[in-house]
Amino acid sequence: MGNLLTRVAHCCKPVPGDEIVGYISRGRGIAIHRRDCKNVIDHEGTDGRWIALSWKGMKQEQVYPVMIEVRAFDRAGLLHDLSGVVAEENVNMTSVASKSRRDNTALVTATLEIGNANQLTRILNKIERLPNVLEARRVSG
Numbered sequence: 001m002g003n004l005l006t007r008v009a010h011c012c013k014p015v016p017g018d019e020i021v022g023y024i025s026r027g028r029g030i031a032i033h034r035r036d037c038k039n040v041i042d043h044e045g046t047d048g049r050w051i052a053l054s055w056k057g058m059k060q061e062q063v064y065p066v067m068i069e070v071r072a073f074d075r076a077g078l079l080h081d082l083s084g085v086v087a088e089e090n091v092n093m094t095s096v097a098s099k100s101r102r103d104n105t106a107l108v109t110a111t112l113e114i115g116n117a118n119q120l121t122r123i124l125n126k127i128e129r130l131p132n133v134l135e136a137r138r139v140s141g
Contacts, residue, residue, distance in 0.1 A: 009039070015116055067138070
């Protein structure tokens with residue numbers, strides 16, 4: 001992007017490896033969105049301020065905050081096992097919250113500092129293989 005001001009959109013938090021597009025904002029440079037972001041889907045054809053982008057040649061941060069959600073049968077040690085998977089990948093977990101539900105399941109949300117989409121996919125796949133985990137997914141914006 002040369003010397004153009006760019007920023008990662010907070011709504012969808014793209015990471016290298018995601019398909020991306022840019023929105024040219026007035027005075028704030030280009031906001032980088034995931035192609036499947038709700039804001040892109042809702043507004044891409046409405047004006048001429050959307051541009052195609054790729055990560056190639058773009059200055060990249062080392063890590064990106066990505067929120068994940070894990071649905072599992074509630075059990076002792078669930079958070080320990082989840083944090084173990086994240087630690088094995090040398091990824092920082094900046095926040096985590098867990099809520100038990102009446103149907104004996106737990107909903108865990110966490111924010112991870114991810115380097116790229118492949119790393120995120122690897123972590124989600126490992127989490128889904130843990131005992132009693134029903135689903136692990138990236139939270140979309």
